[in-house]
Structure formats: structure tokens, C-alpha cells
Amino acid sequence: MQWLFTLAIPVACISWTITHEELFKESREFCIRCSKQADSILKRKFFYLFTCEYCFSHYISVGMLFLTGFKLLFDDWRGYIISGFALVWIANMYMTLFSLLRFGIKKEKMEANVKEAQAKQEKIKSISMRESHN
Numbered sequence: 001m002q003w004l005f006t007l008a009i010p011v012a013c014i015s016w017t018i019t020h021e022e023l024f025k026e027s028r029e030f031c032i033r034c035s036k037q038a039d040s041i042l043k044r045k046f047f048y049l050f051t052c053e054y055c056f057s058h059y060i061s062v063g064m065l066f067l068t069g070f071k072l073l074f075d076d077w078r079g080y081i082i083s084g085f086a087l088v089w090i091a092n093m094y095m096t097l098f099s100l101l102r103f104g105i106k107k108e109k110m111e112a113n114v115k116e117a118q119a120k121q122e123k124i125k126s127i128s129m130r131e132s133h134n
Helices: 002-020 022-037 041-048 053-068 077-133
Strands: none
Touching: 002 022, 002 053, 002 077, 022 041, 053 077
16 A cells, blocks of 8 residues: 555656646647647647646556556456556645645745835835935
């Protein structure tokens, strides 16, 4: 069972990096355009896969299962299917937690920047008030 939680980490990391991080921004923007403008539904869905971390995590999970041979509950093909869906689910829980954490950090930074800007304005205001009294 610990393998499930361990294998979900690289699945989440790869899926998140490709679908969200700056490193793949140009490729992702190309895929977004193609997912909206391609002439066939098959092409639109293919390119959409590279813009959605949930969708993309299915394919990364299949690759991880191929590399590791990890199976859950059964030693035959059913074990691969169960482990594949479980791996996707755990990986997406990791990505959700990561997303919430990043949102919280961004929110704190924005609040700190607002407070800093307010403090600067108050300082400027107090300096101008002192100068006007002189």
C-alpha cells in the first residue's frame, strides 16, 4: 500500500509541472489553442489532455504502472486497472493539496504587499503633513 502513496508523488509532480508550470507555458498555450480550434473532435481532445492535470495524470499513471509493474488487490490485469485508478486518485489529492498550499502562500504574499503599500502611503502622508505644518 505504501507504494501507492509513493508512486502518486511523481505522477502528481509530472502532471502538475506539465499542465501548470512556467517551464511548459508555450507548449501549454499551443495545446490550449489547438484544443479549442482544431478541426476534429479527436484532435481537440488530444490537445486538451496536456492542459488538464487530472486528464494528464491518467496517462502518467499508466506509464508509471508500465515502469514499475505495480498492482493492487489482484496479480493479473485487474490489479493494473485498480492500481491505475487508485494512483490517479491519490495523485490528484496531492495536486489538490499542493494547489491549496500555493494559493495560501500567494494570498499571504498579496496581503503582505497590500500592508506594505499602505504603510508606505501612511509614511508619505505623515511626512507631507509634517512639512505642511512647517
